[in-house]
Amino acid sequence: MKRPKQRTLADLxxxxxxxxxxxxxxxxxxxxxxxxxxxxxxxxxxxFERVSVGMIEALNTAxxxxxxxxHENTIELWSAIGAALATINAQxxxxxxxxxxxxxxxxxxxASYDRALKGITEGVPA
Numbered sequence: 001m002k003r004p005k006q007r008t009l010a011d012l013x014x015x016x017x018x019x020x021x022x023x024x025x026x027x028x029x030x031x032x033x034x035x036x037x038x039x040x041x042x043x044x045x046x047x048f049e050r051v052s053v054g055m056i057e058a059l060n061t062a063x064x065x066x067x068x069x070x071h072e073n074t075i076e077l078w079s080a081i082g083a084a085l086a087t088i089n090a091q092x093x094x095x096x097x098x099x100x101x102x103x104x105x106x107x108x109x110x111a112s113y114d115r116a117l118k119g120i121t122e123g124v125p126a
Contacts, residue, residue, distance in 0.1 A: 028052075055081075 031037075031045035055077060062073045085105060093101050 028049055031049055034042050034045065037045065058077060058080075059070060059073050062068060062076070063070060089098060089101050089105065
């Protein structure tokens with residue numbers, strides 16, 4: 001019987017880029033000390049941790065169940081994330097607000113992606 005592989009975030013990253021896992025772990029560890037955080041920071045930390053764990057679990061399960069390569073699963077994950085966001089937004093907002101929500105969502109995703117990638121590759125400024 002084939003034993004399922006359990007991968008960490010570092011395993012899923014491209015070779016040579018796995019150093020980013022240290023920053024991820026540091027951020028998750030930081031979120032465990034919620035006492036000094038504002039409510040929006042606490043919400044962000046909770047969402048970040050839950051979404052990250054869910055994505056890793058989805059990628060692990062897809063690779064084991066369908067025996068597909070991690071990079072292909074990652075592309076499907078991105079597609080699923082977009083569909084999930086659209087589904088949530090469609091249910092939560094009126095027709096008039098949907099385009100505004102879409103613009104805000106795209107702005108927030110791009111800004112947080114760029115900020116995180118810069119922090120991982122260049123370090124977080126002191």
